[in-house]
Amino acid sequence: MSLFPRRLFLLRHIRSVPIRSIPIFSSRHPIFPASQSSTLFPNHKAPYSTTPTPEQDVEMSEPTGLIAKSGIELLTFGTPNGYKISILLEELKAAYGTEYTWQSINILKNTQKEPWFTAVCPNGRIPAIVDHDRGGLAVFEGLAILGYLTRTYDPEHRFSFAVDTDEYTVAETWLAWQHGGLGPMQGQANHFFRFARERVPYAVQRYVGESERLYGVLNTRLEGRDFVAGDGRGRFSIVDINLLGWVNVAEFSGIELKQFPNVQAWLDRCLERPAVRKGFAVPNESQLANAAVLKARETDPEKKKAAEESLAFLNESKEKYGYKYASP
Secondary structure, three states, X not given: OOOOOHHHHOEOOOOOOOHHHOOOOOOOOOOOOHHHOOOOOOOOEXXXXXXXXXXXXXXXXXXXXOOOOOOEEEEEOOXXXXXXXXXXXXXXXXXXXXXXXXXXXXXXXXXXXXHHHHHHOOOOOOOEEEEHHHOXXXXXXXXXXXXXXXXXXXXXXXXXXXXXXXXXXXHHHHHHHXXXXXXXXXXXXXXXXXXXXXXXXXXXXXXHHHHHHHHHHHHHHOOOOOOOOOOOXXXXXXXXXXXXXXXXXXXXXXXXHHHOHHHHHHHHHHHOOHHXXXXXXXXXXXXXXXXXXXXXXXXXHHHXXXXXXXXXXXXXXXXXXXXXXXXX
Protein backbone atom coordinates (compact mmCIF):
# COMPACT_ATOMS: atom_id res chain seq x y z
CA MET A 1 0.00 0.00 0.00
CA SER A 2 1.36 3.44 -0.91
CA LEU A 3 2.50 5.75 1.83
CA PHE A 4 0.40 8.55 0.37
CA PRO A 5 -2.59 8.62 -1.97
CA ARG A 6 -1.96 7.79 -5.58
CA ARG A 7 -2.52 11.37 -6.68
CA LEU A 8 0.72 12.38 -4.94
CA PHE A 9 2.69 10.33 -7.42
CA LEU A 10 1.83 12.23 -10.58
CA LEU A 11 4.47 11.71 -13.21
CA ARG A 12 6.19 14.25 -15.36
CA HIS A 13 7.24 13.05 -18.79
CA ILE A 14 10.31 14.50 -20.40
CA ARG A 15 9.54 15.39 -23.98
CA SER A 16 11.87 14.23 -26.70
CA VAL A 17 13.95 17.15 -27.95
CA PRO A 18 16.99 17.48 -30.21
CA ILE A 19 20.20 16.44 -28.52
CA ARG A 20 21.89 19.78 -29.05
CA SER A 21 19.18 21.57 -27.08
CA ILE A 22 20.09 19.76 -23.85
CA PRO A 23 23.65 20.66 -22.83
CA ILE A 24 23.75 17.94 -20.17
CA PHE A 25 23.50 15.30 -22.90
CA SER A 26 26.97 15.76 -24.30
CA SER A 27 30.19 13.89 -24.82
CA ARG A 28 31.34 15.29 -21.48
CA HIS A 29 28.65 13.67 -19.38
CA PRO A 30 29.54 10.28 -17.81
CA ILE A 31 26.06 9.03 -17.00
CA PHE A 32 23.36 10.17 -19.44
CA PRO A 33 23.51 9.46 -23.19
CA ALA A 34 22.55 11.98 -25.83
CA SER A 35 20.69 9.25 -27.68
CA GLN A 36 18.29 8.47 -24.83
CA SER A 37 17.06 11.86 -23.64
CA SER A 38 13.39 10.87 -23.84
CA THR A 39 13.70 7.29 -22.61
CA LEU A 40 16.03 7.20 -19.62
CA PHE A 41 13.67 9.00 -17.26
CA PRO A 42 10.09 8.59 -18.51
CA ASN A 43 8.88 8.49 -14.91
CA HIS A 44 10.62 11.62 -13.68
CA LYS A 45 8.53 12.78 -10.75
CA ALA A 46 7.67 16.21 -9.52
CA PRO A 47 9.30 17.46 -6.29
CA TYR A 48 8.15 15.30 -3.43
CA SER A 49 8.29 15.32 0.33
CA THR A 50 7.81 12.62 2.91
CA THR A 51 5.56 15.23 4.49
CA PRO A 52 3.74 16.51 1.38
CA THR A 53 2.56 20.07 1.11
CA PRO A 54 -0.61 21.14 -0.73
CA GLU A 55 1.55 22.44 -3.56
CA GLN A 56 2.95 18.93 -4.07
CA ASP A 57 -0.53 17.53 -4.47
CA VAL A 58 -0.55 18.58 -8.11
CA GLU A 59 1.91 18.28 -10.93
CA MET A 60 4.69 20.82 -10.46
CA SER A 61 7.15 22.61 -12.67
CA GLU A 62 10.88 22.22 -12.20
CA PRO A 63 12.02 23.36 -8.71
CA THR A 64 12.85 27.01 -8.30
CA GLY A 65 14.03 27.01 -4.69
CA LEU A 66 13.95 25.24 -1.37
CA ILE A 67 10.52 24.15 -0.14
CA ALA A 68 10.99 22.85 3.40
CA LYS A 69 10.97 24.89 6.61
CA SER A 70 12.33 22.22 8.94
CA GLY A 71 14.30 19.00 8.83
CA ILE A 72 16.52 17.72 6.04
CA GLU A 73 15.84 18.74 2.45
CA LEU A 74 17.51 16.57 -0.18
CA LEU A 75 18.18 17.83 -3.70
CA THR A 76 18.83 14.80 -5.88
CA PHE A 77 18.35 12.88 -9.11
CA GLY A 78 18.46 9.23 -10.18
CA THR A 79 22.24 8.78 -10.34
CA PRO A 80 24.68 6.54 -8.43
CA ASN A 81 25.72 9.45 -6.22
CA GLY A 82 22.18 10.65 -5.71
CA TYR A 83 20.92 7.28 -4.54
CA LYS A 84 23.48 6.93 -1.76
CA ILE A 85 21.92 9.84 0.12
CA SER A 86 18.30 8.83 -0.34
CA ILE A 87 19.20 5.31 0.80
CA LEU A 88 20.81 6.60 4.00
CA LEU A 89 17.90 8.94 4.67
CA GLU A 90 15.45 6.06 4.26
CA GLU A 91 17.53 3.95 6.65
CA LEU A 92 17.58 6.78 9.19
CA LYS A 93 13.85 7.19 8.79
CA ALA A 94 13.27 3.48 9.44
CA ALA A 95 15.64 3.39 12.41
CA TYR A 96 14.90 6.72 14.12
CA GLY A 97 11.81 8.14 12.44
CA THR A 98 13.89 10.89 10.82
CA GLU A 99 11.67 12.62 8.27
CA TYR A 100 13.04 14.39 5.24
CA THR A 101 11.88 16.27 2.18
CA TRP A 102 13.26 15.76 -1.29
CA GLN A 103 13.16 17.54 -4.58
CA SER A 104 14.06 16.02 -7.92
CA ILE A 105 16.67 18.19 -9.62
CA ASN A 106 16.41 17.44 -13.30
CA ILE A 107 20.02 17.56 -14.45
CA LEU A 108 18.76 16.89 -17.96
CA LYS A 109 17.46 20.47 -17.84
CA ASN A 110 20.51 21.88 -16.02
CA THR A 111 18.42 22.83 -13.01
CA GLN A 112 21.54 22.23 -10.90
CA LYS A 113 23.09 25.28 -12.57
CA GLU A 114 20.35 27.66 -11.46
CA PRO A 115 21.44 30.39 -9.01
CA TRP A 116 19.19 29.12 -6.22
CA PHE A 117 20.81 25.69 -6.47
CA THR A 118 24.40 26.90 -6.68
CA ALA A 119 23.73 28.94 -3.55
CA VAL A 120 23.33 25.54 -1.87
CA CYS A 121 26.01 23.73 -3.85
CA PRO A 122 28.59 26.01 -5.48
CA ASN A 123 29.81 23.06 -7.54
CA GLY A 124 26.47 22.78 -9.35
CA ARG A 125 26.14 19.03 -8.84
CA ILE A 126 23.73 16.71 -7.06
CA PRO A 127 23.32 15.51 -4.39
CA ALA A 128 23.12 18.29 -1.85
CA ILE A 129 21.20 18.70 1.39
CA VAL A 130 20.03 21.58 3.53
CA ASP A 131 19.45 21.04 7.24
CA HIS A 132 16.73 23.53 8.12
CA ASP A 133 17.05 22.62 11.79
CA ARG A 134 20.66 23.80 11.79
CA GLY A 135 20.08 27.29 10.46
CA GLY A 136 19.87 26.20 6.84
CA LEU A 137 23.26 24.48 6.86
CA ALA A 138 24.07 23.25 3.35
CA VAL A 139 26.21 20.18 2.70
CA PHE A 140 27.28 18.90 -0.71
CA GLU A 141 29.44 16.03 -2.02
CA GLY A 142 28.20 12.53 -1.23
CA LEU A 143 31.01 11.62 1.15
CA ALA A 144 30.53 14.79 3.19
CA ILE A 145 26.77 14.28 3.33
CA LEU A 146 27.09 10.68 4.51
CA GLY A 147 29.44 11.81 7.27
CA TYR A 148 27.26 14.72 8.33
CA LEU A 149 24.04 12.72 8.46
CA THR A 150 25.53 9.91 10.54
CA ARG A 151 27.32 12.29 12.94
CA THR A 152 24.14 14.26 13.46
CA TYR A 153 21.30 11.75 13.12
CA ASP A 154 22.80 8.33 13.90
CA PRO A 155 23.58 8.58 17.64
CA GLU A 156 23.44 4.80 18.10
CA HIS A 157 25.89 4.19 15.24
CA ARG A 158 23.51 1.88 13.45
CA PHE A 159 25.00 2.88 10.10
CA SER A 160 28.34 4.27 11.24
CA PHE A 161 31.10 3.61 13.76
CA ALA A 162 32.30 5.38 16.89
CA VAL A 163 35.19 7.67 16.03
CA ASP A 164 37.49 6.22 18.71
CA THR A 165 37.33 2.68 17.32
CA ASP A 166 39.43 0.81 14.79
CA GLU A 167 36.20 0.09 12.92
CA TYR A 168 35.85 3.81 12.24
CA THR A 169 39.31 3.98 10.66
CA VAL A 170 38.64 0.93 8.52
CA ALA A 171 35.31 2.40 7.40
CA GLU A 172 36.96 5.72 6.61
CA THR A 173 39.54 3.92 4.49
CA TRP A 174 36.94 2.15 2.37
CA LEU A 175 34.88 5.31 2.02
CA ALA A 176 37.95 7.07 0.65
CA TRP A 177 38.69 4.11 -1.64
CA GLN A 178 35.28 4.43 -3.25
CA HIS A 179 35.37 8.21 -3.44
CA GLY A 180 38.77 8.31 -5.10
CA GLY A 181 38.63 5.08 -7.06
CA LEU A 182 35.60 3.06 -7.95
CA GLY A 183 33.17 5.96 -8.42
CA PRO A 184 35.39 8.12 -10.66
CA MET A 185 36.76 5.18 -12.67
CA GLN A 186 33.33 3.65 -13.29
CA GLY A 187 32.00 7.08 -14.20
CA GLN A 188 34.66 7.36 -16.89
CA ALA A 189 33.91 3.81 -18.01
CA ASN A 190 30.27 4.83 -18.47
CA HIS A 191 31.32 7.85 -20.47
CA PHE A 192 33.75 6.25 -22.90
CA PHE A 193 31.95 2.89 -23.23
CA ARG A 194 28.44 4.27 -23.61
CA PHE A 195 28.24 7.95 -24.38
CA ALA A 196 31.34 9.44 -25.99
CA ARG A 197 30.59 10.78 -29.45
CA GLU A 198 33.84 9.29 -30.67
CA ARG A 199 34.61 5.68 -29.84
CA VAL A 200 38.06 5.57 -28.29
CA PRO A 201 39.19 1.96 -27.79
CA TYR A 202 42.13 2.88 -25.55
CA ALA A 203 39.93 4.87 -23.16
CA VAL A 204 37.29 2.13 -23.10
CA GLN A 205 39.69 -0.63 -22.13
CA ARG A 206 41.52 1.68 -19.73
CA TYR A 207 38.50 2.69 -17.65
CA VAL A 208 36.43 -0.48 -17.89
CA GLY A 209 39.59 -2.40 -17.08
CA GLU A 210 40.43 -0.25 -14.08
CA SER A 211 36.83 -0.58 -12.88
CA GLU A 212 37.14 -4.35 -13.15
CA ARG A 213 40.35 -4.22 -11.14
CA LEU A 214 38.59 -2.27 -8.40
CA TYR A 215 35.68 -4.71 -8.41
CA GLY A 216 38.26 -7.43 -7.90
CA VAL A 217 39.55 -5.57 -4.84
CA LEU A 218 36.01 -5.33 -3.50
CA ASN A 219 35.36 -8.99 -4.28
CA THR A 220 38.42 -9.98 -2.27
CA ARG A 221 37.39 -7.75 0.62
CA LEU A 222 33.98 -9.43 0.73
CA GLU A 223 35.40 -12.95 0.86
CA GLY A 224 33.92 -14.46 4.03
CA ARG A 225 32.15 -11.20 4.86
CA ASP A 226 28.56 -9.97 4.67
CA PHE A 227 29.41 -6.27 4.50
CA VAL A 228 32.46 -4.17 3.70
CA ALA A 229 33.26 -2.68 7.12
CA GLY A 230 32.81 -3.73 10.72
CA ASP A 231 34.32 -6.45 12.88
CA GLY A 232 33.78 -10.10 12.10
CA ARG A 233 31.65 -10.53 8.99
CA GLY A 234 30.92 -6.81 9.05
CA ARG A 235 27.69 -4.90 9.39
CA PHE A 236 25.65 -2.74 7.05
CA SER A 237 26.87 0.85 7.13
CA ILE A 238 27.51 3.96 5.07
CA VAL A 239 30.49 2.15 3.57
CA ASP A 240 28.07 -0.17 1.79
CA ILE A 241 25.65 2.65 1.01
CA ASN A 242 28.49 4.61 -0.58
CA LEU A 243 29.04 1.77 -3.07
CA LEU A 244 25.51 0.63 -3.80
CA GLY A 245 24.55 3.16 -6.46
CA TRP A 246 27.60 2.30 -8.57
CA VAL A 247 27.51 -1.47 -8.18
CA ASN A 248 23.82 -1.46 -9.05
CA VAL A 249 24.70 -0.17 -12.56
CA ALA A 250 27.80 -2.31 -13.09
CA GLU A 251 26.37 -4.24 -16.05
CA PHE A 252 25.61 -1.01 -17.87
CA SER A 253 29.23 0.03 -17.36
CA GLY A 254 30.56 -3.07 -19.09
CA ILE A 255 31.30 -4.96 -15.87
CA GLU A 256 29.86 -8.47 -15.59
CA LEU A 257 29.07 -9.13 -11.95
CA LYS A 258 29.17 -12.90 -12.46
CA GLN A 259 32.94 -12.40 -12.55
CA PHE A 260 32.71 -11.13 -8.96
CA PRO A 261 30.44 -13.54 -7.03
CA ASN A 262 31.13 -12.03 -3.61
CA VAL A 263 30.12 -8.60 -4.89
CA GLN A 264 26.94 -10.00 -6.44
CA ALA A 265 26.02 -11.77 -3.19
CA TRP A 266 26.69 -8.57 -1.23
CA LEU A 267 24.52 -6.53 -3.60
CA ASP A 268 21.67 -9.04 -3.32
CA ARG A 269 22.00 -8.92 0.47
CA CYS A 270 21.80 -5.13 0.53
CA LEU A 271 18.83 -5.06 -1.84
CA GLU A 272 16.89 -7.20 0.61
CA ARG A 273 16.71 -4.21 2.94
CA PRO A 274 13.39 -2.34 2.54
CA ALA A 275 15.01 1.06 3.11
CA VAL A 276 17.57 0.39 0.39
CA ARG A 277 14.82 -0.39 -2.09
CA LYS A 278 12.92 2.72 -1.04
CA GLY A 279 16.05 4.83 -1.41
CA PHE A 280 16.54 3.52 -4.93
CA ALA A 281 13.06 4.84 -5.78
CA VAL A 282 13.94 8.45 -4.91
CA PRO A 283 13.29 10.24 -7.16
CA ASN A 284 12.72 7.27 -9.50
CA GLU A 285 14.02 3.77 -10.14
CA SER A 286 16.87 3.74 -12.63
CA GLN A 287 16.46 2.03 -15.97
CA LEU A 288 20.23 1.52 -15.89
CA ALA A 289 20.07 -0.79 -12.85
CA ASN A 290 21.51 -4.25 -13.37
CA ALA A 291 18.15 -6.00 -13.13
CA ALA A 292 16.55 -3.64 -15.65
CA VAL A 293 19.46 -3.87 -18.09
CA LEU A 294 19.60 -7.67 -17.98
CA LYS A 295 15.83 -7.97 -18.35
CA ALA A 296 15.85 -5.62 -21.36
CA ARG A 297 18.51 -7.77 -23.02
CA GLU A 298 16.38 -10.86 -22.50
CA THR A 299 13.08 -9.42 -23.69
CA ASP A 300 14.01 -6.86 -26.34
CA PRO A 301 15.74 -8.23 -29.48
CA GLU A 302 17.06 -4.80 -30.46
CA LYS A 303 18.59 -4.20 -27.05
CA LYS A 304 20.05 -7.68 -27.06
CA LYS A 305 21.70 -6.99 -30.40
CA ALA A 306 22.99 -3.62 -29.19
CA ALA A 307 24.41 -5.26 -26.05
CA GLU A 308 26.19 -7.88 -28.13
CA GLU A 309 27.68 -5.20 -30.36
CA SER A 310 28.85 -3.19 -27.36
CA LEU A 311 30.42 -6.26 -25.77
CA ALA A 312 32.20 -7.08 -29.02
CA PHE A 313 33.60 -3.54 -29.17
CA LEU A 314 34.72 -3.77 -25.54
CA ASN A 315 36.49 -7.08 -26.14
CA GLU A 316 38.13 -5.76 -29.32
CA SER A 317 39.35 -2.71 -27.41
CA LYS A 318 40.85 -4.89 -24.70
CA GLU A 319 42.53 -7.16 -27.23
CA LYS A 320 43.92 -4.24 -29.23
CA TYR A 321 45.84 -2.93 -26.23
CA GLY A 322 46.66 -6.27 -24.65
CA TYR A 323 44.41 -5.84 -21.63
CA LYS A 324 44.54 -8.72 -19.17
CA TYR A 325 42.40 -8.66 -16.03
CA ALA A 326 44.43 -8.53 -12.84
CA SER A 327 43.58 -7.46 -9.31
CA PRO A 328 44.84 -5.81 -7.21
